[in-house]
Amino acid sequence: MKSDVASCRTAASAVSQATIDWLCCGYCSGSGSARRSVCTSIIFVALLVARAGDVTAASSSTLPLTPCKLPEVSRPIFCGVLQVPENPRRPDGRSLPIHVAVISASSGRALSDPIVVLMGGPGEDAIGAASFYVPKLASLLTDRDLLLVDQRGTGRSAALTCRLFSPHSTADSLVDVFSPAAVDKCRRRLNRSADLTQYTYPYFARDLEEVRRALGYGQLNLFAGSYGTRAAQVYAREFRQNVRTAYLGSVVPLDADGPLYFAKTEQTALEGLIGSCENETACHRAFPNLSIELRQILTSGLASGEVRVNIPGSNSRVPLGRGRVVEWFRSKLYRPRSAADLPWVIHRAFLGDWSPIVQGILEEAREGDEDFSWGLFFAITCSEDIPFIQERDVVRETRGTFLGDYRIREQQAACKQWPKSPLESGYRERVLSSVPTLFVTGDRDGGTPLWFTDQVARGFSHHATIVMRGQGHTEWSDCIARAYEVLVRSGAVRQIESQSCPEIPLPPFKI
Numbered sequence: 001m002k003s004d005v006a007s008c009r010t011a012a013s014a015v016s017q018a019t020i021d022w023l024c025c026g027y028c029s030g031s032g033s034a035r036r037s038v039c040t041s042i043i044f045v046a047l048l049v050a051r052a053g054d055v056t057a058a059s060s061s062t063l064p065l066t067p068c069k070l071p072e073v074s075r076p077i078f079c080g081v082l083q084v085p086e087n088p089r090r091p092d093g094r095s096l097p098i099h100v101a102v103i104s105a106s107s108g109r110a111l112s113d114p115i116v117v118l119m120g121g122p123g124e125d126a127i128g129a130a131s132f133y134v135p136k137l138a139s140l141l142t143d144r145d146l147l148l149v150d151q152r153g154t155g156r157s158a159a160l161t162c163r164l165f166s167p168h169s170t171a172d173s174l175v176d177v178f179s180p181a182a183v184d185k186c187r188r189r190l191n192r193s194a195d196l197t198q199y200t201y202p203y204f205a206r207d208l209e210e211v212r213r214a215l216g217y218g219q220l221n222l223f224a225g226s227y228g229t230r231a232a233q234v235y236a237r238e239f240r241q242n243v244r245t246a247y248l249g250s251v252v253p254l255d256a257d258g259p260l261y262f263a264k265t266e267q268t269a270l271e272g273l274i275g276s277c278e279n280e281t282a283c284h285r286a287f288p289n290l291s292i293e294l295r296q297i298l299t300s301g302l303a304s305g306e307v308r309v310n311i312p313g314s315n316s317r318v319p320l321g322r323g324r325v326v327e328w329f330r331s332k333l334y335r336p337r338s339a340a341d342l343p344w345v346i347h348r349a350f351l352g353d354w355s356p357i358v359q360g361i362l363e364e365a366r367e368g369d370e371d372f373s374w375g376l377f378f379a380i381t382c383s384e385d386i387p388f389i390q391e392r393d394v395v396r397e398t399r400g401t402f403l404g405d406y407r408i409r410e411q412q413a414a415c416k417q418w419p420k421s422p423l424e425s426g427y428r429e430r431v432l433s434s435v436p437t438l439f440v441t442g443d444r445d446g447g448t449p450l451w452f453t454d455q456v457a458r459g460f461s462h463h464a465t466i467v468m469r470g471q472g473h474t475e476w477s478d479c480i481a482r483a484y485e486v487l488v489r490s491g492a493v494r495q496i497e498s499q500s501c502p503e504i505p506l507p508p509f510k511i
Contacts, residue, residue, distance in 0.1 A: 061214065061215050061216045062213075062214050062216070063080050063082050063100070063211070063214035063215050064080055065078035065079060065080040065100075065102060065215075066078060066079060066080065067079075068101065070101060070127065070130045070131065071130075071131055072130075072131035073103065073130050073131050073134055075103050075104065075106065075134065075141075076103075076104045077101055077102065077103050077104070077130075078101070078102045078104065079099070079100065079101045079102075080099075080100050080102075081097045081098065081099050081100070082097075082098045082100065082207075082210060082211055082214055083095045083096070083097060083098075084096050084098055084152075084206075084207055084210055086152075086194070086195055086198050087195055087198050088203070088206060094194075094195070096152050096157060096158045097156070097157060097158060098149065098150065098152060098157050098207050098210075098211060099127060099149075099150045099155065099156035099157050100127075100147065100148065100149050100150075100211055100215075101126075101127045101130060101147075101148040102114075102145050102146070102147055102148075102215070103130065103134055103141065103145060103146040103148070104145055105141060105142060105143050105144050105145050106141060106142050107142050107143050109143060110143065110144060110145045111143050111144050112217055112218035112219075113144065113217070113218050113219045113220065113221055113244045114144055114145040114146065114147040114217055114220060114221065115137055115140060115141070115144055115145070115146050115147065115220075115221045115223050115488070116147045116148075116149065116208070116220045116221065116222055116223065117129070117133050117146070117147075117148055117223050117224075117228075118151075118222060118223065118224035118225075118228035118229070118231040118232050118235075119151065119154070119225075119228045120224075120225050120226030120227040120228040120229075120474065121154075121226070121227050121228075121372060121373070121376070121377055122151075122227040122228075122230075122376055122377050122380045122381070123153075123154060123372045123373040123374060123375075123376045123377040124154065124228075124371070124372065124373075125150045125151070125154040125155025125156070125157075125159070125373070126148040126149055126150055126151070126154075126155065127148045127149075127150050127155050127156060128150075128155055128371075129148075130146075130148055133146065133148075133223075134146065136476060136481070137223070137484075139481065139485050140484075140485055140488050140489075144221070144488070147211075147215070147217070147220075149207070149208055149211055151204045151207075151231070151376070152198075152199055152203060152204055152207055152376075153194075153199045153373055153375060153376035153379060154373045154376055155373075158194070159373050159375075159376075160190055160194060160196070160199065160373050160374070160375025160376045160379065161369075161373055161374070161375060162182070162183070162186035162190075162369070162373075162374035162375050162378075163182065163186070163369050164178065164179055164182045164183065164186070164365065164368065164369060164374055165182075165362075165365040165366050165368065165369050166182065169181075169182075170311050170314075170318075170362060171311065171316075171318035171319070173324075173361060173362060173365040174309070174311075174318060174319065174320050174321060174324055174358065174361060174362075175319060175320075175321040175324055176321070176324065176410060177324060177327050177407065177410050178410050178411065178413070178414040180413055180414070183378070183413075183414045183418075184417065186374065186375060187378075187417060187418055187419075190375050191419070194375075195419075196375070196378075196379050196418065196419040196421075197379075197383075197419045197420065197421040197422075198421065199375075199376055199379035199380065199421070200379065200380055200383050200384060200421045200423070201230055201231050201234040201380065201384070202234055202238070202424065202427070204231055204234075205231065205234045205235040205238050205239065206238075208220075208231075208235055209235070209238075209239050209242065212242060218242075218244075219241075219242050219243060219244035220242060220243055220244060221244050221245045221246075221247075221488050222235065222236070222243055222245070222246040222247065223246075223247045223484075224246070224247065224248055224249065225248075225249040225250055225474035226249070226250050226252060226447065226448065226473065226474050227252050227380075229248040229249070229250070229251040229252055229456075230252050230254060230384075232246055232248060233248075233254055233431045233456070234254075234431075236431060236433050236435055237431045237432075237433070240433060240434075240435065243433075243435045244435070244436075244491055245435065245436050245437070245438075245487050245488055245491060246433075246435050246436070246437040246438070247437070247438050247440070247484055247487070248437060248438070248439050248440070248453075248456070249439075249440045249441070249474045250440070250441055250442065250445055250447065250448045250452075250473050250474045251439060251441070251448065251452055251453050251456045251457075252448060252452060253430075253452055253455050253456050254384075254427065254428045254429070254430070254431070255388070255428040255429075255430075256385070256452065257385050257386075257388050257389050257393075258381045258384075258385030258386060258389075258411065259385070259407045259408045259411050260385075260389050260393060260394070260397055260408065261397060261449065262330060262403060262407050262408075263397060263398040263401035263402075263403040263404060263405070263407070263408075264397055264398075264401060264449075265445075265446060265447065265448070265449045266326070266329070266330040266333060266401070266402065266403050266446055267400075267401040267402060267403070268449070269330075269333040269339070269444070269445075269446035270294075270329065270333060270342075270402060270446075272444070273333065273339050273342060273343070274290055274291050274294070274343075276506060277290055277343045277509060278290070280509060282508070282509065282511055283343055283509040283511065286343070286344075286347075286509075286511045287343045287344075287346075287347050290343050290346060290347070293346055293347060293349075293350040294346050294402075296350060297346065297349045297350055298322060298325075298326065298402060302320065302321075302322035302325060303322055305319060305321075305322075307319070307320045307354065308320065309354045309355070309358050310355075310358075311358070312358070312359065312362070320354060320357070320358065322406075323403070323404070323406030323407070323410070324361060324406075325357055325361075326402050326403045326404075326406065327403065327406060327407055327410075328357065328360060328361045328364065329342060329402070330403060330407070330446060331364060332360075332446075333446030333447075333472075334445065334446045334447045334472050334473040335442075335444070335445075335446075335471075335472035335473055335475060336444050336470065336471065336472055336506050336507055337507045339444075339446070339472075340506070340507045340508065340509050340510055341356075341510045343509055343510070344356075344509070344510040344511065345357060345360070378414060378415065378418045379418070379419075379421070381411065381415070382414070382415035382418040382419075382420060383420045383421040383422075383423065384423065384427075384428075385411075386411055386412055386415040387415075387420065388428070389408065389412070394408055430455070430456070430458065430459040431456070431459050431460075432459045432460075432461075433459060433460050433461070434460075434461045434462055435460065435462065436462045436463070436487060436491060436492050436493045437457075437460045437462065437463040437464075437493070438463070438464050438465075438466070438483060438484060438487050438493065438496065439453050439456070439457050439460075439463055439464070439465040439466070440465075440466050440468060440480055441453045441465070441466075441467055441468065442467070442468045442470075442471035442472045442473060442475055443467055443468065443469055443470070443471070444470060444471055444472045444506075445471075445472045445473045446472065446473065447472075447473040448473065450467065453465060462492070462493055463493060464483075464487075464493040464496045464497045464499065466479075466480065466483060466496075466499060466500065466501055467500075468480065468501055468504065469501070469502075469503035469504065470503045470504035470505060470506055471504050477501060477504065479501035479502065480501060483496045483499055483501075
């Protein structure tokens, strides 16, 4: 009977381990022809259960999944759609299709606690990022599924798409990061088919919980970056018993007020970049007066509005806005590899060549419309951030910075007419949680400062923090991958509480 016992264990991977132990090691290990006959039947049934387990995420799933394909992912994938009410208080009203994709554990024996990716932005979709996360989390996907859920308002889940860039009004993108006309047009169009007050994080948390139940999963391992960490915090507070572990990379506090701290964060990052250039022989030799050149381009022509540039493909010359330039600098400072171009870009502008900046701004604007749900971005930030910004705080946080209040004013204008979702009392308070959590942040992050992590981590009683030296926003390394694997496999932070990662050398500056 040893071979039968082994076959039974292998075949019945979809059945609870306690049941298998009783069947295979108890009943089937006995003697007698009758018992052998019953045991053979048990093995046959177990095989059928295991086959069924290959087609659904869990044996108790009530959400039908069918095989599907995603670009650049060769593993078995199963997709499905869960219909949820747009407004939970009106269950008979408009419904939303919440699309999910399950990348099956490669062993065919998935544990009940999948890894769930929560995307940032806000406005990025999860299913479209499958080819990025499958190799990134490969070491853990042998015995765990990867669950990708497109947040309501993104990707395949009734995306709130906006076209903020228009090839017919390219000049607008060189002055405004959020063109008032484009935002207003988008708001009026989306209002005809969506209740824009129903897309903040509490609604997504409830959607995710419905998906978890429908697929029959147990606790979740939340994997979040940037604004996705807000989604993780909300879910962990609302459904704390259903979270096994959490990874929070470049965390954003619930009360961070969005763009309020952008100016100081950029200031620190830009000054650090200039210092690094001065300390690198090749960069300093190429741009010995970088700091002076930066101040010159920002305080002369750009400040007076006198800089006019050519639009690619056109002979017309249009204004280039100072705030728009510095906001684009801010986006480049998110990570060292993109920041490494800035000394060269600044020097070219100082010499009168603004084309690298113009091309960079327009390319970023085009790509943003293609890969991003701006409607969800406004639905969340216009409700959770902008209303809480006080004028005295704007003055305090932007005084003496390169960016100034440009980004805040742009976002305030965009949110002025956008429908707001009321927040529950205490929503913006620090989350208190005992979930084992790994916080990861880069010391070269031009998007989320180090103190964001300190602020949020104080509410997590079982956490470890790793500061990635030489890295930026939501970055990854082999060292972080190993720490995360320890977290998920052990379900604890004890083994990584004192772990650190070696500094990553800065990429070479563009010369």
